[in-house]
Amino acid sequence: MLRLPGKLSAEKFLADHWQKDYLFMPQALDRLRPAISRNELGWLATLDDVESRLVFTNRSDGRVRYHAETGPFDEEYLAALPKRDWTLLVHDVEKHLPAMRKLLAHVPFIPDWRIDDLMVSFAAPGGGVGPHQDNYDVFLCQGIGIREWHVAMGSVDEDPDASDDLALTEEFQGQQHTAREGDVLYLPPGVPHWGTATRACITYSIGMRAPQLSDLVAEFLNTDENNPFYSDSDLNPGEAQSGRISAHAVDRAVRLLGARPNQRAEVAEALGRYVTATKDWITPEGASTGDAAGILERLSQGASINVHGMARMAYDEHSIYLNGRQMPLPDRVDTFVSELCATRRIQGPLPAIGAIAEVVAWIAKSGGFALPET
Numbered sequence: 001m002l003r004l005p006g007k008l009s010a011e012k013f014l015a016d017h018w019q020k021d022y023l024f025m026p027q028a029l030d031r032l033r034p035a036i037s038r039n040e041l042g043w044l045a046t047l048d049d050v051e052s053r054l055v056f057t058n059r060s061d062g063r064v065r066y067h068a069e070t071g072p073f074d075e076e077y078l079a080a081l082p083k084r085d086w087t088l089l090v091h092d093v094e095k096h097l098p099a100m101r102k103l104l105a106h107v108p109f110i111p112d113w114r115i116d117d118l119m120v121s122f123a124a125p126g127g128g129v130g131p132h133q134d135n136y137d138v139f140l141c142q143g144i145g146i147r148e149w150h151v152a153m154g155s156v157d158e159d160p161d162a163s164d165d166l167a168l169t170e171e172f173q174g175q176q177h178t179a180r181e182g183d184v185l186y187l188p189p190g191v192p193h194w195g196t197a198t199r200a201c202i203t204y205s206i207g208m209r210a211p212q213l214s215d216l217v218a219e220f221l222n223t224d225e226n227n228p229f230y231s232d233s234d235l236n237p238g239e240a241q242s243g244r245i246s247a248h249a250v251d252r253a254v255r256l257l258g259a260r261p262n263q264r265a266e267v268a269e270a271l272g273r274y275v276t277a278t279k280d281w282i283t284p285e286g287a288s289t290g291d292a293a294g295i296l297e298r299l300s301q302g303a304s305i306n307v308h309g310m311a312r313m314a315y316d317e318h319s320i321y322l323n324g325r326q327m328p329l330p331d332r333v334d335t336f337v338s339e340l341c342a343t344r345r346i347q348g349p350l351p352a353i354g355a356i357a358e359v360v361a362w363i364a365k366s367g368g369f370a371l372p373e374t
C-alpha cells in the first residue's frame, strides 16, 4: 500500500480526500516495481489491440498548443520522434502485461471494481497532455524522471481553440508540485491539472471507472436532464474486499437511478455488468464447452490456471459478474470467488463442491481464463 503522508490513515484519506480534495503524497512509494521501460511502452504502442496516443506540445508563436495522434504507431515513427515536447500514453497496460497489475495493489482501500486501468505515459522533456480535467479519480504515480504538476483550486474555463479530441482548459498556474520517483498525486474527478516533464519521465496512472446514470439500464432512467456519475465520497475501507461490490455500492446506484426498493436486484445486476464490461478490442474469447471441460479436467489433476489478463471479475450478494456477464452466485461459493478475484489464479484440485465446478465452467465460457497453448 502507498504510504499516506503524516499520520493520515486510509479511513481519514477516504473521509477527507476521496472524491473531494486532491492530495500530493511525496515518497508514497519506494522505487516503482514492476516498472516498464520507454522501449517496452513503445512496443505496446505498435500493437493493434492496444489503445495508445501521442500528444505533441508546440511552443511556437509565443503560445502553447497541443495536438494528438492515435496509435498504433510504426516502430520507425516512434524511433524518429524529436528530443523534446511529446508524450506517449498507453492505456490498459495491466491487461496486456498482467505482471503490472501488482501496481494496482498500492490502493487497497479502494474496491478493485472501481479501478478501470493502469495507464502509463512516457514524456520527453517538455512533454505533457496539457491542462484538462478528468471525469474519474486518479492516482498519478511518478516513476523515473521529474514532472512538474499544476493543480487548480477552482474551476478553469475550457480552451475554445483546443482540438475536440483533447478537451483542454485554459492554462493556469494553480498549486505546483514537483513529482519525483515514488511521489503520488491523487486527483478527484473534475479537478483541472496539467503536468510537464522537466526531465524525461514515466507516470503510472491508476484510473477509476464509475457508471454514469445513462450507463445503467434504460428502464431505470428518470426524466432528469443531467447525467451524473456514480459517486462514493462516503466510501469506507471495509468496502474494499477483493472483487466484492458492497451493499452500500448497490444502495448508491439505486439512489443515482432513483429506482424503487423493489428494483434493487435489477440495479445490482446492471451495476455489476457495467463495472465488469470490457472494451471491445480487449475482450477475451470465451472457451468452448469442450475447452471448459478440459480446464476442469486439468484442475482435477492438480494444475493451476490463471485468470485472463484482460478479464474483469466481481461479485455481490447474489451474482458473479465477468466481462459484463452475470451468473447467480450459488451458496457457499463466495469465499472461492473472492479468493479468485484476489489471486487471479486457481490451484487444482478444486474443493469437492459441485457449485464450484459450475462456476469455473461458466467463467471459462465467459472468457475468464488464460487458456494454455495446446
Ligand code: SIN
Residues within 6 Å of the ligand: 087, 120, 121, 128, 129, 134, 140, 193, 194, 195, 203, 204, 205
Ligand atoms: C500523464 O501524462 O501521464 C498524465 C495524464 C493526466 O494528466 O491525466
Ligand code: CO
Residues within 6 Å of the ligand: 132, 133, 134, 193
Ligand atoms: Co488527467
